Amino acid sequence: MAQAPTVRANRGWWDASADDYQAEHGAFLGDAGFVWCPEGLEEAGARLLGEVRGRRVLEIGCGAGQCGRWLTAQGAEVAAFDLSHRQLQHSRRIDEQVGARLPVVQADAARVPFAARSFDLACSAYGALPFVADAGAVLAETRRVLRPGGRFVFSVSHPVRWAFPDDPGPRGLTADRSYFDRAPYVEQDEDGEPSYVEHHHTLGDWVGLIVASGLTLVALTEPEWPAGHDRAWGGWSPLRGRHIPGTAIFTCERPA
Template identity: 35%
Template sequence: MGELPEHVAVNRAYWDAMAHEWVEGGARAWTQAEPTWGVWGVPEGELHLLPGDMTGMRAIELGCGTGYVSGWMARRGASVTGIDNSAEQLRTARRLSEQHGVALELIHGNAEAVPCADNSFDFAISEYGAAIWADPYEWIPEAHRLLRPGGILVFLGNHALVSVCSPLDGSYPIARRLERPYFGSHRLDWRDAVDDPGGIEFTLTFSEWIKLFRATGFEILDLTEIQAPADAVGSRSGISADWARDFPSEHVWTLRRRDRSSPG
C-alpha cells in the first residue's frame, strides 16, 4: 500500500483520537427503530433517504463511523458493507453490530479507493463520512464505479453556507454574514482552528457539484436543503438552532448512476 494522501492521513489520526467521543451517540443511534438524520435529527419520514424495503439489495456506507446507518440498512433487508478511515470507529461499529446481532462487512480503508469490484452495489450512502472528509473529485467517481447502472447514491453533509459563514480563524459561532469566499473553498483545513481544531474537510460550490455529477455519469434525482426543526435547541459545531432555522446547515443529494446507453 502506498503512502496515504495528506488529508486521508490527517483525518485518520484525527478520528482515531476522538472516536471515544462518538461511542455513546453511536450506541444510541443503533437502538433507534426509525432513522433520524444529520446533526438536527430530522426523521426518515421527512427525508426518505433509504428505500423502505432493501431485501436483496447490496449496499455500501462510505465513511460508516460507528455503523448505525449500515445497521439500519441491514435491518431493512440489505447485505451491507461499511468502510471507514478510522480503525477506532470501526472497533465500535463491530462491537455494536455484534451486540445487536446484525451482520456487516466492515472494511478499514479510504472511501476514495474502496477494495471492492466494479458494479458491486445497488445503493451507496454517506451521512457526513466521505461526504465531507473525502475529496469529492476522488470519492464521487469511486462511488460511481462501485454502483451498478441505475444504482443510487445518497449523501448528506455540510451546506456551502456553513463554509462561507465560518470565520477564517475557525472560531465559533458561525456568523450571519459572509466570512470567506464562496469560490475556491474546495479544501478546508481546520487543524489550526481556534475552536474545536479538527481535520481536513471538503466542499464544492453548487455549480461544481452539478458539473462533477454530470462528468462522472450521475443524474440528479433530488436536492434537499435541511432546515433545523422548530423544536431544535442548542448548537452543533458552532451552528445554533436559530441559525439553522434561517439558513440550511446541511444538504442531501440523491443521484442515480446513468446506464451506459443513457444520453449524457
Template identity: 55%
Template sequence: MDRAEYRSVDDEQGGSVARRWWDENATEYAVEHGEFLGDADFCWGPEGLREADLALLGDVAGQDVLEVGAGAAQCSRWLAAQGARVVASDLSLEMLRHAAVLDARVGVSVPTVQADARALPFPPATFDAVFTSFGAIPFVPDPLRIHREARRVLRPGGRWVFSTTHPLRWAFPDDPTEHGLTAHRSYFDRRPYVESAATGQVVYAEYHRTLGDHVRDVVAAGLEVVDVVEPEWPTDNDAVWGGWGPVRGRFLPGTLIVVTRRPAAAE
C-alpha cells in the same frame, strides 16, 4: 492542535490525515454524539432528518447496499433491520471497532470493511445503492474519485446518495449562536479548514466546495442528479452539534443531501 486556519495545503498531505484523526477521536466522537445518532438509526444530518421519513435510497428490502464513511455503522444497522444486505466501510479502524461494540449491544451484526472511499475493494456493479451520511466527502481534496468509485460499484439504475455540510455554511463562522449569522469570508474561497500541530504538521483538514462544484463532480463521474435536499431545522429539535443548532437553523441551511443514480444500461 496548535493552529486552526483556512489555508492552502498540499493535496497529498491534507488528504492523508483523516485516518489518523478519526482513529484518535473515535471514542470522543461516540461519547459526544452517540445518543443523538442512536445504535441502529439512520440520520442524514444534525437536523435529525431520518431515512425512515425520506426514503432517499428507495425500497432497500432485499437490496445490496454499501455505506462509505460509516463510522460506527448506525445507518447500516438500521438498513439491515429493513431487510437490506448491507456492508459498512470506513477509513478508520477505530470507528469500525466501535461498530463492533454496537453490533454486540444491539444484537445485529453488520459486515464491515476498512477502506478508503476513493479506492473501494469491490468488483464493478456489486451494489444496488451506495450512500454516506457526512462521511468521506468533506475530508478529501479529490471527491470526484469518490463519486467515480460509487458509480463503478453501482449496478445500472442504482443510487448514490451523500450528505455533507451545506456549502453556504462555509461563509459563516462555525458558531451556533447569533454570531454565526454574519458572513465573514467569501463563499468562493475554496481553501480548506486546516488544523496544524506546533511543528506545522497538518492533523486535520476539511474541504469546501460550492454547490456548483458538487454538481459538476457528480456529472463528471457519469451520474445523474435525481434530487437535492436542503433540510429545514425542525421546531422540536433543540440539540446543538458544533455549528448546527436551532438558532442558525431557522435562517441558514446546514446540510446538503444529493441524490444521484447511475444511468440504466439501456440509457
C-alpha cells in the same frame, strides 16, 4: 492539500476523536438508526434511498455503522467501510451489545475495495466526501460499484455554511469569508503537520463533480430545522437553522 496528506491527517484525527465523538453523539445517532444530518432527518421517514429490502447497499464513511445497522434491520444486504480503525472498533462494540453483525472494512473512499456493479444502492451520511481532496474520485468510484440504475445518496455540510463561522450562536450568522474561497480548512499539530482537513465545494462544484463522474443528479434536499429540535451539534443549532441551511443531500443515479 493533496489526497495523501489529507488521508493521513483525517485518519489520525478520527482515530483520536472517535471515542469522544461516539460519547457525545451516539445517543442522537442511535445504535441502529439512519440519521442524515444534525437537523435530525431520518431515512425511515424521508425514504431518499427508496426500497431497501432485498437490495445490496454500500455505506461510505460508516463511522460506527449506525446507518448500515438500520438498513440491515430493514432487510438490506449491507457492506460498509470507514477510514478510521477506531470508528470501526466502535461498530464492532455496538454489534456485540445489540447482537448484530455489520460487515465493515477499513478503506479510503477514493479506492473503494469492491468489484464493479456490486451494489444496488450506496449512501453516505456526512461520511468521507467532505474529508477527501478529490471528491470526484469518490463519486467515480461509487458509480463504478453501482449497478446500472443504482442510486447514491450523500449528505454534506451545506456549502453556504463555508462563508460563516462555525458557531451555533449569533456570531455564526455573519459571514466572515468568501463562499467562493475553496482553500481547505486545515488544523495543524504542534509540529506543524496537518492533523485535520476539510475541503469545500460550492453547490455548482458539487453538481459539476456529480455530472463529470457519470452520475445523474435527480434531487437536492435542504432539510429545514424542525420545530422542537433544540439540540445543537457543533455549529448546527436552532438559531442558525432558522436562517441558513445546514445540510445538502444529493440524490444521484447511475444511468440504466
